[in-house]
Amino acid sequence: MSHIVNVAVQTPAHSAVGELLSYRSDEPLLPGTLVRVPLGKRELLGVVWDAPSAPDGLPEGVELRSIAAVLREIPPLSRNWRRLVGFAAHYYQRSVGEIAVTALPPQLRDMTPEQLARRLAPPKPAKPKSKKAALKQEPAIAEAAEPAKAQAAATPDLVALSAEQSLVFEQIEQNSGPFLLYGSTGSGKTEVYLRAAQAVLDANPEAQVLVMVPEINLTPQLEERFVGRFAPRYGKESVVSMHSGMTNPQRLKSWLAAHMGQARIVLGTRMAIFASLPQLTLIVVDEEHDASYKQQEGARYSARDLAIWRGRDTGAKVILGSATPSLESWHASDPEVGRYLRLNMPSRIGATGSGTASLPKVRLVDMTQQPKRAVFSPPLMDAITERVQRGEQSLVLLNRRGFAPVLFCADCNWKSDCPHCSAHQVFHKGDRTLRCHHCGFTQRVPFACPSCGNPDILPLGKGTEQLQEELERLLRNVQRPDGDPARVARIDADTTKAKGSLEEQLAQVHAGDVDVLVGTQMVAKGHDFRRITLVAAVQPDSALYSSDYRAPERLFCLLMQAAGRAGRDAQYVKAQGSHPEMWIQTHDPQNAVYTALRKHDYPAFARQQLQERLDAGMPPYAFQAIVRADARSQEAAQAFLSAATQVARDAALPHLDEVFIYPPIPMAVQRVANVERAQMLLEAGNRSALLRFLNAWQQYLHWLRGLPEHRPLVRWLVDVDPLSI
Ligand SMILES: Nc1ncnc2c1ncn2[C@@H]1O[C@H](COP(=O)(O)OP(=O)(O)OP(=O)(O)O)[C@@H](O)[C@H]1O
Numbered sequence: 001m002s003h004i005v006n007v008a009v010q011t012p013a014h015s016a017v018g019e020l021l022s023y024r025s026d027e028p029l030l031p032g033t034l035v036r037v038p039l040g041k042r043e044l045l046g047v048v049w050d051a052p053s054a055p056d057g058l059p060e061g062v063e064l065r066s067i068a069a070v071l072r073e074i075p076p077l078s079r080n081w082r083r084l085v086g087f088a089a090h091y092y093q094r095s096v097g098e099i100a101v102t103a104l105p106p107q108l109r110d111m112t113p114e115q116l117a118r119r120l121a122p123p124k125p126a127k128p129k130s131k132k133a134a135l136k137q138e139p140a141i142a143e144a145a146e147p148a149k150a151q152a153a154a155t156p157d158l159v160a161l162s163a164e165q166s167l168v169f170e171q172i173e174q175n176s177g178p179f180l181l182y183g184s185t186g187s188g189k190t191e192v193y194l195r196a197a198q199a200v201l202d203a204n205p206e207a208q209v210l211v212m213v214p215e216i217n218l219t220p221q222l223e224e225r226f227v228g229r230f231a232p233r234y235g236k237e238s239v240v241s242m243h244s245g246m247t248n249p250q251r252l253k254s255w256l257a258a259h260m261g262q263a264r265i266v267l268g269t270r271m272a273i274f275a276s277l278p279q280l281t282l283i284v285v286d287e288e289h290d291a292s293y294k295q296q297e298g299a300r301y302s303a304r305d306l307a308i309w310r311g312r313d314t315g316a317k318v319i320l321g322s323a324t325p326s327l328e329s330w331h332a333s334d335p336e337v338g339r340y341l342r343l344n345m346p347s348r349i350g351a352t353g354s355g356t357a358s359l360p361k362v363r364l365v366d367m368t369q370q371p372k373r374a375v376f377s378p379p380l381m382d383a384i385t386e387r388v389q390r391g392e393q394s395l396v397l398l399n400r401r402g403f404a405p406v407l408f409c410a411d412c413n414w415k416s417d418c419p420h421c422s423a424h425q426v427f428h429k430g431d432r433t434l435r436c437h438h439c440g441f442t443q444r445v446p447f448a449c450p451s452c453g454n455p456d457i458l459p460l461g462k463g464t465e466q467l468q469e470e471l472e473r474l475l476r477n478v479q480r481p482d483g484d485p486a487r488v489a490r491i492d493a494d495t496t497k498a499k500g501s502l503e504e505q506l507a508q509v510h511a512g513d514v515d516v517l518v519g520t521q522m523v524a525k526g527h528d529f530r531r532i533t534l535v536a537a538v539q540p541d542s543a544l545y546s547s548d549y550r551a552p553e554r555l556f557c558l559l560m561q562a563a564g565r566a567g568r569d570a571q572y573v574k575a576q577g578s579h580p581e582m583w584i585q586t587h588d589p590q591n592a593v594y595t596a597l598r599k600h601d602y603p604a605f606a607r608q609q610l611q612e613r614l615d616a617g618m619p620p621y622a623f624q625a626i627v628r629a630d631a632r633s634q635e636a637a638q639a640f641l642s643a644a645t646q647v648a649r650d651a652a653l654p655h656l657d658e659v660f661i662y663p664p665i666p667m668a669v670q671r672v673a674n675v676e677r678a679q680m681l682l683e684a685g686n687r688s689a690l691l692r693f694l695n696a697w698q699q700y701l702h703w704l705r706g707l708p709e710h711r712p713l714v715r716w717l718v719d720v721d722p723l724s725i
C-alpha cells in the first residue's frame, strides 16, 4: 500500500515551491523521520512533517514521486523540535523546510542511509568500549551512572557560593522563570549556571541542559569550566559543543549525541538553539544582550527570543544572564510587567566593597582639554606606564581594525573609496593593502595619489594597527618589573584569522607575556582576565552620533562590559595595591551615556532610555520589521518596496490599519559589492497584528518579485525585530 507523506525540504530561497512537498512512501513514516527525497534532478535531505494534506489519495492525474531513502538509524525528531522549527518559520517569515534543514548538521545533508549506518555502526568486538557504541540506542545513563556514583562523594572543586549567588540559586530552584540574572561583571554568573545545571542533571538522569554564549571565541573558556565540573560526574561524553567553528564531522557527532541523549550539556552559539534535545530541562543564555544572538542572514532569528519560546513550549527553565541586559529583557523583568523574574547579583566575587563599589573606577578624559591630535592623552599614558612598571596589564579598545579607516590626498581630496561599495577602503599597513571591510575588495597601496599623482597620501583616522604602533613608540623606554621592555600585543579579526590563533594569543595574555593588549570589541566581553587592572576606550564617541536609536544602548553595554575586564581578581588587586580603572577619552564628557557609566548605574541608564523609547513609540513598546530590497539600482530597489506597499493597500491586507509602513530609504551603507540596498520600516503597537500582516503579505512579495518590471531586483528579505535600522 502506498502512503502520502509531507516533507520539509530546503527549496531554493523564494522559489515558487510551497511550504511542504508531498511524496509517496511504501510504508507509513512517523513525523520527524529523516528522509532523502528527489527534487528536480537532485536528491535532498528532508524531514517528514505532520498531517498529510491529502489523506484520501491524490487528485486525478497527479503523480507523486517516491521517497528515495529513509534514514532509519536516526530516531525521528520530536514533536517539540518540529514545533520550534514551525514557530521560527512562521515568526521570521521563512519556510519550514529552510529552517528545519539548516538546523541539522551539514554533513547529514549528503549522507546516504548506508554511509550513516557505517558512521553509527556498532564497534568491532575487539574494541568493546568505543565511543561510537554509545551512539547506538544504548541509554547514555548506563555509562554515566558509574562515574557518577564514584564521584558523587568527591566533586572536589565545588566552590562555596557567595551570599548573593546562594540567594539567586534558591530563587531559581523555587520558581519556574524565565529568569533575568542581572549580575555585575565578575559577580560569578557562570558559577550560578553551573549549579543550576547540576541541580537539574542530578535530579533527573536523562535531563539535558543547553548553554548558549554569543561568540565562538567565548566557548573554549566556558567549555573548560563545564567539562572540568561535569566530566568527572557524568562522563567525558556528557558535554558537547555546537558552533560554526567546528568541522562537519565534529558537528555531526555533537548533534547525534544531543539527539540520542548521551550529551547532557550542550554548549553553543546561536545555532545551538535548534539542537534536538529530547530531554531539554534548562536553557541558559549568557550575555543575553549580545547582538550575536541575532542571525544576520537567511532566517533572521533571535536565538535569545527563541530560547524563551522553546522554554515555555517544553517546560524547560530559562535563565538569561547579563551585567547589561537588553532593554527588552530589562523591561520584561520589570516587576510591574512581570514576564521574567529578575535576580540581582550586584557585587563582585571576593571584593571587600559590596555592590558597585567593587567595580573599577570610571575616569573620563575631556579630550577638548588635551593636546590636539593626541591619540593617547598624557594622563592615560601615565596610568598605562605605571601599570606596566608594576607588572599589571592594560587593555586598550578601539572598534576599528586596520591602520587607518581611509587614505587621503590633501592636494586633490582623493579618498581611498571602494569601487564597489559606498564605503572607504581601509588602510592595512602590515601588508600594505587597501581593503574594503564590506565586500573584501583588496588592492595594493598606491605609491602616489591615483587621481593627481601627489606622492604624499596620508592615513586619516586611527585603527588598531596604528594604536599598537603608537603604543610601542610611547612605551619604548618603559620597563616591566623584570627589566624587559614593555610588550604590546593586538587581538582583532586580522590577527585571529588562523584557527586556534585567538586561543593562543589569549593564552599569552593569561600567561602574563603581554603588558598592553590592543583590541576590538572581540576582547571586551566575556573573558575572565585575571591581571588586567586598566581598560581604556580611546575613541568611543562616534557611536553617540549614530542615527540608530539603539546606538547608545550598544555603546553603554560595550563600555560597561569592557570595564568588567578590569580588576576581576580581587586578591591580585589587593596584593598589588592597585586600583582598577576604566578610562574613557571623550569630547562630550557630559553625555548621559558616560555619566551613567561613571556610576555603573545601568538601572538609571535603562530607565532614561526606556522613557525615551516609550515617548517615541519604539521597542519594547512597539514592534518592528524591516523589508529590505537589493537591486542593480537604488531606484529599482525602492520601486520594489513602493510596489509592495501599494499591493498591501490594494489587497487590503488584514491588520493593515494597525501597521505603519514608512517610505523606502537607502540603507546607511547604500551600496555593497555593486548592489544597491534600500529598506522600509514597519511598526505596530501589537506584535500579533504585525505578524499576521507580514504572513498575509509574504505571498504578494513573492508574486511581485516575479513580475518583469522587478527583474533588476536581486533579492528581498524581511527582518522581524531588527536590531539595527
Ligand atoms: N563562589 C565563588 N567563590 C570563589 N570564586 C568564584 C565564585 N564564583 C565565581 N568565582 C570566580 O570569580 C570569577 C568571575 O566569575 P564569572 O566569570 O562567572 O563572572 P561573570 O559574572 O560571568 O562575569 P562576566 O559577566 O564579566 O563574564 C571567576 O574566575 C570565577 O571562577
Ligand SMILES: [Zn+2]
Residues within 6 Å of the ligand: 418, 419, 420, 421, 423, 436, 437, 438, 439, 440, 441, 672, 673
Ligand atoms: Zn567594497
